[in-house]
Each structure stands twice: as C-alpha cells, then as structure tokens.
Amino acid sequence: AQSVAQPEDQVNVAEGNPLTVKCTYSVSGNPYLFWYVQYPNRGLQFLLKYITGDNLVKGSYGFEAEFNKSQTSFHLKKPSALVSDSALYFCAVREASNTGKLIFGQGTTLQVKP
Amino acid sequence: SQTIHQWPATLVQPVGSPLSLECTVEGTSNPNLYWYRQAAGRGLQLLFYSVGIGQISSEVPQNLSASRPQDRQFILSSKKLLLSDSGFYLCAWSIGGFGETQYFGPGTRLLVL
Numbered sequence: 001a002q003s004v005a006q007p008e009d010q011v012n013v014a015e016g017n018p019l020t021v022k023c024t025y026s027v028s029g030n031p032y033l034f035w036y037v038q039y040p041n042r043g044l045q046f047l048l049k050y051i052t053g054d055n056l057v058k059g060s061y062g063f064e065a066e067f068n069k070s071q072t073s074f075h076l077k078k079p080s081a082l083v084s085d086s087a088l089y090f091c092a093v094r095e096a097s098n099t100g101k102l103i104f105g106q107g108t109t110l111q112v113k114p
Numbered sequence: 115s116q117t118i119h120q121w122p123a124t125l126v127q128p129v130g131s132p133l134s135l136e137c138t139v140e141g142t143s144n145p146n147l148y149w150y151r152q153a154a155g156r157g158l159q160l161l162f163y164s165v166g167i168g169q170i171s172s173e174v175p176q177n178l179s180a181s182r183p184q185d186r187q188f189i190l191s192s193k194k195l196l197l198s199d200s201g202f203y204l205c206a207w208s209i210g211g212f213g214e215t216q217y218f219g220p221g222t223r224l225l226v227l
Contacts, residue, residue: 034215043120043204043218044158090158101148102216106157 002027004093006105013081013112021076021108023091032094033074034102035065037087044090050074061085081112116141120205120219127226133178133192135222137205140186145207147188148216149180152202164188200226 003026013019025031032051036044048059055067065076076089088109092102117140127133139145149161160173162180170180177196181189188205202223206216 036218041202041221041223043220044206046215046217049215088156101160101163104158 002093002095002103004091004103004105006089006091006108008108009106010109010111013110015083015112015114016080019076019078019081019085019110019112021089021091021110023074023076023105025072025074025091025093027093031067031072031074033065033067034092034094035059035063035074035076036090036092037061038090038107039087047076047089081110083112083114086110086112116207116217118205118207118217118219120203120222122222123220124223125225127195127224129197129226130194133190133195133199133224135190135203135205135224137188137190137219138186139188139207142186142207142209144185145209146214147182148206148208149188149190150204150206152204152221153200158204162190195226197226200224 005024007022034049035047037047038044047063048057048065050057050067058064063078065074067074088107090107091105095101119138121136147164150158151161152158162170162172164170164182167182167185177192179191202221204221205219208214208216
C-alpha cells in the first residue's frame with residue numbers, strides 16, 4: 001500500500017534561515033509526489049510536484065523540493081524563510097490508478113519567527 | 115483560467131438535520147472531482163471522487179453521500195447529520211493523465227451542534 005509520512009508535527013525556523021520540511025514515501029512503481037500549503041481556514045494551494053526528470057524541483061514562492069529515490073524522500077526546502085511562510089504543509093503521493101487519487105501525509109506546521 | 119467555488123463558506127447545523135454542500139468548477143471540461151474532509155486542521159480524508167457525470171466512488175462508508183448532476187458540479191449531502199460530521203470540507207478537481215495536479219477550493223467549515 002502506498003503511504004506518505006511527515007515525521008515532524010512542527011518545524012520552527014528563524015526568519016532568513018533555510019527551512020526543510022521532511023517527507024518520506026512508500027509506493028509501488030514510479031512516484032508522483034506533491035507539496036501543498038494551507039493557510040488557516042483556507043483551501044490547499046499547490047506548491048510543486050515531481051513526476052520525472054531533474055531531482056530538484058522548483059515551485060511557487062521560492063520553494064523547492066529534492067527527490068531522493070534511494071532514501072524515498074521528497075523534502076521541501078527554501079533557502080531563506082519568511083514569516084509569511086508560516087502555514088501547514090502537506091506532502092502527497094499519487095495513487096497508482098487512473099483516478100488520480102492523492103494520499104496525503106498528516107501535515108507539518110511551519111512556524112517562522114521574526 | 116480555471117476556478118473552483120464552494121458554498122457555503124461556513125455552516126452551523128443541528129444534529130439530525132440534512133446537509134447539502136456544493137462545489138462547482140469553471141474553465142475546464144470533464145474534470146475529476148474529489149471531496150475531502152479535514153478534521154482538527156490536520157490530515158485530509160478522501161470521501162468521494164468522480165470521474166464523470168453520475169459516476170461516484172466512495173472511499174469511506176459513512177453518513178454522507180455525493181452526487182454529480184452536471185459535468186462541473188459536485189454535491190456532498192447527508193440526510194441526517196451527526197456530531198462527528200463536523201469538519202472542514204474541501205472540494206478539488208484535476209484533469210489529464212498521470213501526474214495531474216489536484217486544485218482545491220476554499221473549503222466549507224461545518225459545525226454540527
């Protein structure tokens with residue numbers, strides 16, 4: 001069965017410092033991986049995805065993610081955190097079917113302090 | 115460009131009352147449509163998905179049902195709400211082949227009292 005794990009409930013970073021939000025996955029076949037961000041009482045916003053190709057994927061708002069097949073990881077990164085990056089982040093993997101169903105991790109709260 | 119709407123934005127309903135949440139998508143045709151529930155601001159639980167008009171797949175047996183009367187309309191319903199139905203309901207759409215992205219609506223906050 002496919003699954004996604006986000007091992008940290010919360011990540012605290014000082015503004016201007018680099019940030020990493022961790023995600024590991026388990027899939028059969030090629031992984032299709034996604035990162036979303038959710039601000040309070042809002043829907044999820046798509047940040048980036050990995051389908052194939054370059055292991056470093058660049059997305060919205062300066063975020064990027066590194067796909068590591070040997071470690072089955074897809075960590076979200078940003079070189080310099082902003083207070084406005086504080087939000088709930090979800091990693092997801094696409095189920096191996098024709099329906100496009102996504103399996104989400106439990107989410108990681110990112111807190112960026114000034 | 116495509117947009118997705120959900121209404122109402124918030125809803126407070128008594129236990130045992132009916133429910134109808136609506137989701138519509140503009141700017142695309144024949145999308146895949148999804149209903150998720152998010153409890154306690156954390157993980158998302160897929161409730162229903164639809165690949166076409168009248169085609170509904172249920173992920174979790176429960177008090178809720180879904181319908182897709184039109185290509186870009188997805189409705190979540192209940193005949194009698196339970197306290198446990200409270201949560202944040204999110205609709206999403208996707209289109210295309212493998213690796214397609216799901217795009218989410220703004221959500222509906224439901225409180226059952």
